[in-house]
Amino acid sequence: MLSNTRKTFVLRKLVLAVCMIFALVAPALAATDNQDGIRINDIIVINKNGQLLVFGSLLGVFTPKLLEAIHSGVTTKFIFDVSLLRSRKLIYDLEVTSRQLHHQVKYSALKKTYTFHLKEGEKEIERKVTKSQGEMTDWMRELNGATIVSGKTLSPNSRYYVKIRARLNHVDFVFPFNYLLAFWGKQSDWSYSQTFSSEGM
Structure with missing residues (x-):
């Protein structure tokens, strides 16, 4: 003993x-925590031709290391989770609908161009090409009028709000940028819009 x-x-x-x-x-x-200030700002919802469109900006995401990885050929993806909820008193709020939008970019060192894809699942919604890094980062981090629902399907007597979260992911890695794996596990906290009617804000 x-x-x-x-x-x-x-x-x-x-x-x-x-x-x-x-x-x-x-x-x-x-x-893995959101300590880098990755966040969604400036969420607004407007009504255009009967459709409710969502706008918002992802901030704090484009670090020098991320840009270095993109320029090395890493296909980079941001996933935006967008949910519309109906505000209810005394009981849980009700989710009306949700969308998951993928913003993806691939850099061509030969052409010195950025190819941007906006997808929902496997469905491609938009494809754009630019040589401007600033334009590319705007495309990647901005929700620019994503349709969330038809205003006609909402109750005119209810109040609604949108919540958005962004997640950072990758499609492929090339050596020696595998050290960025931890970075791609990051996500923003949920951000919430102000409440609005079936006509938007």
Whole structure:
């Protein structure tokens, strides 16, 4: 049997080992939290020809490392989860509809162009090409009039709101940019619009 002194020594070593492991793992765990200021701003909903269109901006996402990866040939995707909810008193709010929009970009070093795709699932909604990095980043981070629902399907006596979250993902990686894997696990918190009627804001 171990003496009390020996037990104390072993216990101290165990505690020290646990602390060292935590010190190594904690930064990796923190990387999964939204500590980089990735967020959705300026959510508005307007009515155009009877359709409710959603606008919003993803901020804090284009770091030098991300741009470096894009220019190396990494196909990069942002996934926007968009939900429309009906506000209800005393009971849970009701989700009316939701969409998942994929903003994807691929850089061609040969042509020095960025090819942008807007998709919903496998369905391509829009494809654009530019040589401007600024234009590319705007396309990637902006929700620019995405249709969420027909206003005619909503109750004129109810109040609604939109919530949006963005997730960062990748399609392919090329060595040595596999170190960015942790970055692609990031996502924004949910952001919420002000409430509005069936006619929009």
